[in-house]
Amino acid sequence: MPLSTQPPASGERYVLTASLDNARHLSSLLRAVHFQDHATCFATANGIKVTVEDAKCLQANAFIQAEIFQEFAVQEESVMFRINLAVLLDCLTIFGSSSLPGTSTALRMCYRGYGYPLMLFLEEGGVVTVCKINTQEPEELLDFDFCSTNVVNKIILQSEGLREAFAELDMTSEVLQITMSPNKPYFRLSTFGNAGSAHLDYPRDSDLMEAFHCNQTQTNRYKISLLKPSTKALALSCKVSIRTDTRGFLSLQYMIRNEDGQICFVEYYCCPDEDVTEADL
Amino acid sequence: MRFRAKIVDLACLNHFSRVVNTVARLAKTCTLRLTADKLYFILSDKVANGGVSVWCELCQGNFFDEFQMEGVAAEHNEIYLELVPENLSRALKTAQNAKTVKIKLTNKHCPCLTVAVELPSLSSSSRIVTHDIPVGVIPRRLWNDFREPGVPDFDVSIYLPVLKTMKSVVERMKNLSNCIVIEANLSGEMNLKIETDLVSVTTHFKDLGNPPWASDDECQSSAQGRDLESMAEARIDIKKLLQLLAGQQVNPTKALCNSWTAQLCCMNVKCFAVQIIYRTCLEPLSRMKGASQVVVYVTIRTGV
Numbered sequence: 029m030p031l032s033t034q035p036p037a038s039g040e041r042y043v044l045t046a047s048l049d050n051a052r053h054l055s056s057l058l059r060a061v062h063f064q065d066h067a068t069c070f071a072t073a074n075g076i077k078v079t080v081e082d083a084k085c086l087q088a089n090a091f092i093q094a095e096i097f098q099e100f101a102v103q104e105e106s107v108m109f110r111i112n113l114a115v116l117l118d119c120l121t122i123f124g125s126s127s128l129p130g131t132s133t134a135l136r137m138c139y140r141g142y143g144y145p146l147m148l149f150l151e152e153g154g155v156v157t158v159c160k161i162n163t164q165e166p167e168e169l170l171d172f173d174f175c176s177t178n179v180v181n182k183i184i185l186q187s188e189g190l191r192e193a194f195a196e197l198d199m200t201s202e203v204l205q206i207t208m209s210p211n212k213p214y215f216r217l218s219t220f221g222n223a224g225s226a227h228l229d230y231p232r233d234s235d236l237m238e239a240f241h242c243n244q245t246q247t248n249r250y251k252i253s254l255l256k257p258s259t260k261a262l263a264l265s266c267k268v269s270i271r272t273d274t275r276g277f278l279s280l281q282y283m284i285r286n287e288d289g290q291i292c293f294v295e296y297y298c299c300p301d302e303d304v305t306e307a308d309l
Numbered sequence: 310m311r312f313r314a315k316i317v318d319l320a321c322l323n324h325f326s327r328v329v330n331t332v333a334r335l336a337k338t339c340t341l342r343l344t345a346d347k348l349y350f351i352l353s354d355k356v357a358n359g360g361v362s363v364w365c366e367l368c369q370g371n372f373f374d375e376f377q378m379e380g381v382a383a384e385h386n387e388i389y390l391e392l393v394p395e396n397l398s399r400a401l402k403t404a405q406n407a408k409t410v411k412i413k414l415t416n417k418h419c420p421c422l423t424v425a426v427e428l429p430s431l432s433s434s435s436r437i438v439t440h441d442i443p444v445g446v447i448p449r450r451l452w453n454d455f456r457e458p459g460v461p462d463f464d465v466s467i468y469l470p471v472l473k474t475m476k477s478v479v480e481r482m483k484n485l486s487n488c489i490v491i492e493a494n495l496s497g498e499m500n501l502k503i504e505t506d507l508v509s510v511t512t513h514f515k516d517l518g519n520p521p522w523a524s525d526d527e528c529q530s531s532a533q534g535r536d537l538e539s540m541a542e543a544r545i546d547i548k549k550l551l552q553l554l555a556g557q558q559v560n561p562t563k564a565l566c567n568s569w570t571a572q573l574c575c576m577n578v579k580c581f582a583v584q585i586i587y588r589t590c591l592e593p594l595s596r597m598k599g600a601s602q603v604v605v606y607v608t609i610r611t612g613v
Contacts, residue, residue, distance in 0.1 A: 115508045118484045122512065124477035155474060157512040 044071050044107045044139040047099040051135040051150060053286045054092060055120040058113060060264055060284070060294045061088040063257030067113040068166050072106045079169055080113065085299040086254045087170050088261070096290055107139065109163040111146060119159040123152040139163070172297040178273040181208035181242040183215055187265045187282070189236035193217055193228050194259050197252065201225075203301050204252045208272060209245035215270075219252070238267060248276040249301040258282075261294040276300035310388055310446070312343055313413040315375040322410055325372045326401040328365065333394040335363050335553065340447065340455055341422075343378050343388040346370065350394065351455045364457060381449060388414070389452055391445035392422065400424040400440035420446050464541035467493045470514045475501075476554040478512050482547060485510065489547040492540040495519050500540070503547070 048054055061067070061080045070077045075093040094100040123133050136149040145160040197204065201219035208215055215230040215237075232240050258280055262268065265282035272278055280296040316322045332339060332350045342349040352363040369376045380386035404410045404426040411425040421441040428436040469475060478501055482489055486503035493499040497517040503510050 112507055115485060118481045119508065119510060122478055122481045122510070123474060153474065154516070155470065155478075155512060155514050157478070157510060159508060159510045161508045162506070 041103070041140065042138045043103045043141045044137070045099065045101050046076075046097045046135075046137045048097050048135040048137075050132040050287070051120050052125075052132065053096055053288070053290070054135065055117055055125070056264060056286070057090045057092055057284065057292055057294065058117055058120070060261035060282070061090045061257075062113050062117060062260070063088070065112055065114045066110060066164070067116075068108065068110045068169060070106065070108050071102050073102050075100070078113075081170055082254065082257070084170060085251070086257070087172060087297045088257070089295045091293045091295070093292065096286075096292065107141075108166045109139065109142075109146070110166045111161060111163055115161055116146075119148050119157075119161060120150070122150060122157050122159075123155070170297075172277060172279075174271075174273055174277055174279050174297055178275075179271050179279075180244055180274055181246055182239070182269065182271045183208065183237065183242070184239035184267060184269045185230070186236045186238060187262055187268050189230065189234070190268055191259075191262055194262060198223070198226055199252065199256075201252055203249040204255055205247060205249045206270075206272070206278070207245070207247045208242050208270075210242045211245065214240070214242070239269075246272055246276065248272060248278065250278055250298050251301055254298055255296075258296045261296065265294070310381055311377065311379040311414065312388055313375070313377050313411065314369070314373045315412075316372060316410045317374045317408075319406070321372045322401075322404060322407065325367075326398070326404070328367060329394060329398045329401055332363065332365055333398040334555065336394060339363065339392060339394050341390045341392045341444070342455060343390070344380075345378060345386055348372075349455075353454055385449060387452070389447035389455065390414075390420075390422065391447055392442065396440075396442045397422070397424070400426075400442060403438050403440075404428075414444075415441070417441055420444050464535065465493045465495055466519055467495075467497065467499055468518045470499070470517055472554060475514075476551070479547065479551050479554055482510060483551050487547060488544055489550060490542055490544045491550075492542040494540050495535060495537045498540075 058067075058078060061078060064080050064082050066080070068079045070079065073094065075091060075096070078090045078092070080088045120133075120135070131152060133150050133152045138147040138149075140147075143163075145162050148157075148159040148161070150157040150159070197217075198219040198221035200221035200223070203220065205218040205220070206216070207213060207218070213227075213229045214232045217228045219226050230237060261280075261282040261284070264284045266285050267283040269281040269283075270278070271281070277300065278296075278298045280298075282294045282296075284292045284294060286292065316325060328350075332352075336350075336352040338352075340349075340351040340353070342351060346369055348367045348369055350363065350365040350367075378386075378388060380388055401410070401424070404424075407426045407428055409427045411423075411427075413423050413425075415421050415423045417423075420443070422444050424440040424442065426438045426440075428438060430436040479489065482501065482503045485508055486505050488503075490502040490504075491499065492502065497515060497519055499514045499517055501512045501514075
């Protein structure tokens with residue numbers, strides 16, 4: 029075992045221990061939600077959920093299932109702590125973020141419980157790095173109360189279709205307007221920038237459209253500055269599910285396949301822009 | 310005072326460019342010292358440059374096909390020039406596939422190092438690009454400022470790990486902290502450490518090997534009789550260390566080098582300095598007269 033050079037002292041009890049052959053599987057997912065420096069980690073026997081929030085309007089969750097890890101054990105029902113995500117990412121990629129083929133960073137992660145630091149043991153090519161990242165008091169997270177029964181419209185797209193659209197978004201526009209409808213224009217992205225407005229329509233029978241379940245016409249506006257961070261997840265993903273509920277809340281679910289073919293999900297929730305109804309009426 | 314030199318061999322030219330690029334990354338201005346058989350790039354340790362000093366020594370015979378120089382006087386057959394290495398590095402960039410490169414000392418309005426690059430051309434007329442790099446001639450009374458740094462009294466000397474690994478570790482650590490602690494012992498172990506309110510990170514390298522210093526008895530007084538396991542440590546500015554690691558361009562490509570080592574000397578507390586020595590041994594190439602090495606000493610003062 030490469031990590032045996034730095035074994036955790038046998039007397040210590042950890043509430044969370046996890047090991048991973050390739051730390052990049054974790055770091056790339058975390059990078060997909062890294063738009064704020066602080067993240068809340070929530071671990072259960074199923075895996076770890078890392079939550080990042082912004083402006084009380086946006087929430088991103090990265091789910092790393094227990095199966096992704098070679099070893100994963102949680103001693104309590106759930107373990108929760110807040111951590112500086114930028115620091116965690118720097119530690120995970122200490123041997124470089126783009127490793128050469130054939131080399132990978134092995135990771136062992138341990139947490140003793142409330143008030144203790146998160147310990148990372150990383151090994152690559154016989155070099156061992158030990159990191160102790162201080163944890164912080166977890167803050168209360170937003171509950172978007174987004175349940176599938178209230179979903180009005182749902183579209184599953186291949187990510188490449190949305191990637192192009194997001195890359196060409198007119199960033200001088202304050203909002204991105206999303207129209208989903210059972211009739212024409214089916215799925216439309218609109219921006220209203222300095223140089224004029226732009227509309228991008230996806231036909232219902234497009235090759236990129238994996239599923240189309242729209243029940244009623246819905247038009248909502250979302251702050252473009254809030255949606256922009258989700259392009260990090262979009263870049264990694266292969267499919268994206270776009271859902272809106274009765275209140276116009278947006279859920280973007282990205283399916284991300286790692287180098288070993290395992291599938292993980294990153295989810296973004298975003299509130300609609302308030303004044304849309306007044307402007308429309 | 311006269312100086313003219315010519316490079317014809319492409320491998321020699323590329324190697325010379327890499328050395329100049331490395332120096333350019335380490336120092337904004339430096340001193341070029343020319344003697345009958347050697348060239349030196351020197352940055353002396355001054356407070357103004359943040360405590361980094363560089364000593365780079367090249368044998369002219371390994372690079373130049375022609376090398377003529379005449380110093381100020383027969384008994385002081387040397388030339389000292391003040392130079393912005395970046396300018397020389399840029400001039401050599403245009404010479405990547407040149408037929409010949411001539412470097413000479415000229416006087417055009419002011420003293421200049423003129424680099425004339427002859428590029429390959431399809432027609433019979435030649436294409437020549439000329440760069441005039443202004444230099445300052447350093448008078449003889451100041452020459453004493455640029456003496457070779459001796460190998461200082463050190464506690465531990467150790468070979469550095471693969472520089473790419475070390476660079477990426479130091480790069481991440483730079484994001485987390487301003488200063489880094491380097492620890493090393495005589496059993497080939499080295500640790501890089503940072504510690505802040507948020508995080509503490511330690512990277513352990515082992516089996517690095519300690520260079521034998523048996524021949525220079527006078528410089529190992531502190532290292533002798535030292536406990537093999539005990540760590541000597543130095544705390545230095547992480548940006549300076551990264552600048553050094555990122556700046557090294559004298560790449561150990563297999564064709565050119567058969568060995569590439571960097572030695573780190575962790576100084577004892579009195580000296581407050583870390584010294585890194587690069588040695589690249591060039592394999593005798595067709596044009597070269599034998600194996601040679603480029604030695605770059607870099608000293609970084611430790612933070613107080």
